[in-house]
Amino acid sequence: MIRIAVAGAGPYVEAAYAQAAGVAYMPLPAPESESPSDLLGRLNGASAPEVLVLDSREDPELCLSLAARFSAEHPDTVLLMIADDAETLGLRAMRAGVKDLVPADADDHQVEQALGSAVQLAEKLTARHAAAHDQEPTGRVITVVSPKGGAGKTTIATNLAVACAVAVPHSTVIVDLDLQFGDVATALNLTPEHFLPDVLQSAASGDTIALKTRLTLHETGLYVVPAPESPAAGDSITSGQISQLLQLLSREFDYVVVDTSPGISDHTLGALDQTTDPLLLTTLSVPGVSGLRKVVDTLSVLQMFTGNYHVVVNFADTSHGVTRKDVNETLGVAVETSIPVSKAAPASLNVGVPLMQAGTRDPLVKALAPLASSLLPDGVDLDRRGRLRERRRTSR
Template sequence: MTLLWDADPGATERYDFAVGAITRFETQATMVRALEDNPTELLVLIGPDVDMDAACQFAELCRVERPELGVILLRRRIDVAVLGQALRAGIREVITSDDVTGLADAARRSRDLSTRVHGHAGESGGVGAKTARVVTVFSAKGGVGKTTFATNLSAYLASTGSRVLLIDLDLAFGDVGISLQMLPQNSIIDLVSMAGNIDEQAIKAVVTKHDSGLEAISAPAEPSDADRVPGTTVAELVRVAKRHYDYVILDTPPAFTSHVLAAFDDSDLLILIATLDIPAVKNLRLTLDTLDLLGNKKESRLVVLNRSDAKVGLRPEDVVAAIKQDIAVMVPNSTAVPASVNRGVPIILDEPKHAVSVALRDLADRFIRVPDAPTGAADAPGTSQQSPKASRWSLSRGGNR
């Protein structure tokens, strides 16, 4: 999302073709408040009718408080004096207001620079250093419980006070929404038109919030829309989401699609699920071989055996012998799991002492949760010790209001 400071109501439509989705603010004060509420915003446009001195004052403070933020100034006429004043204030680009192509190029250059500055700050341990832990739940065979694992793990992590985003990448037949009895108004298909400009505001526009606190991006309502979502959009979505959440959980289809491969590339942990049946074990073995060919690190993989105590003629040790890898967690079989799915309530929250819940919680605590993750589940509502966010911006005290 690009923030625009311009009193003209028609400005949004005039410039959104060049820079993507725009939120317009009429005064300096409202713009400042928007930046306080969006600490990761990377691009601001200042309209041609904003006073030059006010625009430069704003840019000077942005340069100090938010060095990664790019400011582009639009003017009806550009001369040497305007360019000099803008340069001294730290404005990155000055573009004539009717040059849509020039604005698009300037916005792209500014975003590229902001991303590099933001990334450098993260590597240095400054603002933006913390990114989400990305976990992909996968099996090359359907019906093994991927969505049940993804929804329960997400709900549990959210219940601890963490910000969790669950993305349904089974784009044709995803069941995240129905498993949690959510009624999404939007889905991942709505992000396709924002490709190249996906940001926190775009994500907020398509998520559906669950009672547990987790946020979910659903698969398209129509299976035919699956082919309209490119793998590059998934990669961009995950990359942006990592900056705004503690955990990003990816539910997947039982196939190596371009979307799944994009998820693998960005994942810190792959949870590979199998059950005690020959097709599932065979597909798990093929999955491990494929991951080796893709150069995926073995230490980032976790094999989980679902319905591990089912009496079907195979034993867990048979699975280990077949895949030549240890099983990290075994989750027992129980009719309580489909019953919880039918109610739309994750069993890990509905029946926390159930053996399945204990196993899933063990999986999350041992392999997913990071040492400095929030522990909000232990705190009663209203007892948070977090201090209110204090604004560092002094800009709102003066200037064009």
Template sequence: MSRFLALTTSPGFEQRLVLSLAAGHEVQVLSGPAGHQSPADVLSRNLGGPIDVVIFGPDVSVEDWFALASAIDAENPEIVLVLAAAPSSELTLSAVRSGIRDIIDPGADAHDLTQALERAANTAASRRQASVAGAREEQPRGRVVSVMSPKGGVGKTTVSTNLAVGLARTVPMGAVIVDLDLQFGDVGSGLGLEPAHTITDAVRGSAASDSMVLKAFLAPHPSGAYALCAPLRPAEADLIEPAHVAALVHQLSLEFPYVVLDTSPGLGDVVLAVLELATDAVWVCGMDIPSIRGLNHGLEVLRQLDLMPPSSTVVLNFADKRSGLTVKDVEATVGLPVEVVLPHSRAVPFSTNAGVPMLQSGRRDPVAKGLGALVAKIAAGGTVVGARNSRRRVAVS
């Protein structure tokens, strides 16, 4: 719905205007003199919501309307200005210079008048949308934490779900976890959730541009975190493009202080797309040679593509001194320090099967202590303002 403000003292034009407006639009007519008033004086006489279109009637001095139009356009660029007057080349030039968007012939038939008003309403809607989008771009973005592993089966989802739960404790209702393992993700299972909506719903329709609709698709968790789970059917993953996911993550980062991404194994298109937005990378690695080598190769690829997030944390899972490897061996291979070590623990599979993350249950365990240290590190990083520079995106098989 658009709101029109008509400045006219002509009852005939007022009547034609009201009859020509499409359903759903509202118009208010100011019949008193307005030519020598300021924009604030005129707009303050408006009753109701924000004005989208101001129509200057055909019955008052054109020079007065031009002066007022210039002032309104300078102070309220989101408002579309329309002049009702017999068109001429000289008038059109002066009108454009004054910020008037369109000139409509007051004697035009009802169909042409309706089209002109609808055109003005659409232009106003576009201007407001662009204005809101520009304001949102300047808003501080939350931390985007991408939890990754080139190899599967290393406990990445366990780390992701506990990280989201832990961050939600530091900022209640301020953390959201997104399951980006689009075919076989099990964030919902790890959190004990049966969501009514999935990421498939969130990248379609109005949710892609309306944050209020998007939030309605998030599943609340008892810890205070929110979750956006993977599609219910693996085939739905083919319907979700990397650009959809990148837009979704950006949108969530404007609404939440922390966005945790539980990515799929490897470095596919979706992972590379979100890495352009990631402020933090959490690398989960098992204490075995294939997992360590996979992580080393993954890091090399991202360094070559210049896609390494500003902050990286290596989490060594299933740590066991009897494996024949040490933490120093892992560090020497991947070229990064291991900051979080999670030992083998029988409490972890119990927690996973119950759908209750370790940091939610409050269980005292060395793994819970390590996960708590990871949460503290991420939480201590502060808020990142603005988006990172766009980088080259390449699929890695």
């Protein structure tokens, strides 16, 4: 059943909506803040309603702010707004995610029509979600995790993603999950029109066509989901939204590469919950290796440490007293890839051309090529310059 919640309605308006909604009607008090959780807390633990009607007559600005937050955090809820002056609020309400404005003096028939249209839209969204859940993900999700900053996560993630995209055309998407300071777009020399919050809205609707139109296409054929445009824009993003996005992307792409912020945030855990291949990155330093051991222990406790893990040591300079053997013994798992210091890597970041794209002879490319090849289909292999050695088949 599609549930219809009406927040803050006066007696006359409430009666009209209660009659039109019937048993699906859920009364809510007037909102007191722009936080959706404050309003939903009145539902005694129930999930967000499929249709939410906000009576904006008492405080239009608060309702607009609440609608914008609600649309971002619960994009699968259809929002309506009751207004005294629909023309004045019209454009601002639509930008906040409101699907329809209903005049405060609407008669019973108009109310029934507005709720009927909202219910039809909510049913379509529900059906899309059900269909999406019936389809099992087939793509590999490779999440790059490091306990410390400065380990080269973005360099590794972008080069690995480019390698997969070049080897298997139209197969790969990279998601920048460093919500505050992500720079995947910069590392790829991109100027995006859409960012992670925009993509999440499309993902919530289950509309894969709309989702793909909001991805940024790199010249190598790699699809990109850039980090939020500003740190504040990522504040309302939840780990559940990230998990849902990765589920959908892994149904559409063979490879989903995820760049994360340092440490293990809730958003990173949301990504790891959908990850098939955790890529655990460290440097040859005591703090880095010690921190990665804590990551391994945490993932093991949470049962997120899959058998397809990859331990990668970047800046593998043993002159500072820490060796690959030390890393193996400390982690209790074997290092798969050691990447020597690359003099060309900083310049490649500055110009936005990953070394795997340039096809140059470089220690980073030589070390990453076998790792990328291990992810690719049988018969698809990269040489030490990151170039395709042989391709017997392409992506699905």
